[in-house]
Amino acid sequence: MSQFEPISGVSLELYAKLCGLMSQTKPEETDKHAQIAQENGVNNESWEAAKTGWTKMMTDPTHAMAIQQVFMPIYQETVASMQEGEPISIEKYAEIKAAMIFEKDAMGNKIDPNIILGRYGYHLTQWGTMETYWTSRIAKDEHGRVIDNYDEEAHRKFTELINHHGAIYAAQD
Known part of the structure; x- marks a missing residue:
């Protein structure tokens, strides 16, 4: 479990999973992001607050490394679970x-x-x-x-x- 408190009810682990699920969308496809978050139990307001909060934490050198150690394995596993083979040669x-x-x-x-x-x-x-x-x-x-x-x-x-x-x-x- 993460050492970090959830932001707007979204744990770091859930945030990593949601980011992985959104990895095939474009940054400007906010409607798709909201839909993916909603399908995973997070309303749009909580998603936007969590995205802002976790992004800020990830860019803070004090926390970035510890966050990446939790975030990346979950993100990578989520992305891998959605793929069939190589995404590109x-x-x-x-x-x-x-x-x-x-x-x-x-x-x-x-x-x-x-x-x-x-x-x-x-x-x-x-x-x-x-x-x-x-x-x-x-x-x-x-x-x-x-x-x-x-x-x-x-x-x-x-x-x-x-x-x-x-x-x-x-x-x-």
Whole structure:
């Protein structure tokens, strides 16, 4: 159980689940968010207050790490339970990720991720689902520890793909 008190009756655990259930919606689809919250026993007023409160807590460095330790496993499990297979191939994920890392405008500034995602037909909320799926399979933390779904072959393939795309961007400079 969380060390944090519920906000407007919404525990951190329920908030994480609701966010996971809303992961396939766009941020501006507030009617869909309200419907998902309602289907899970949370009225719109409580949802909006909880969303504001938990977002504020998540951005407060004093609490952010502890909140993420509770939030992320529940969020990831909820998103995974709604998926049938990969939300995007590792090849396409690496291609988009490389564009976000390496692509620059004429002034040498990184391109807005929303522009890159739009080029591929995705929006930021969908990207969050893709990031959650692939990060848990390819990432190690700063100490070299792996996450629950870590897959060495996927990590190797992603690294090769990112290096390949990075070289293409470097050649364009």
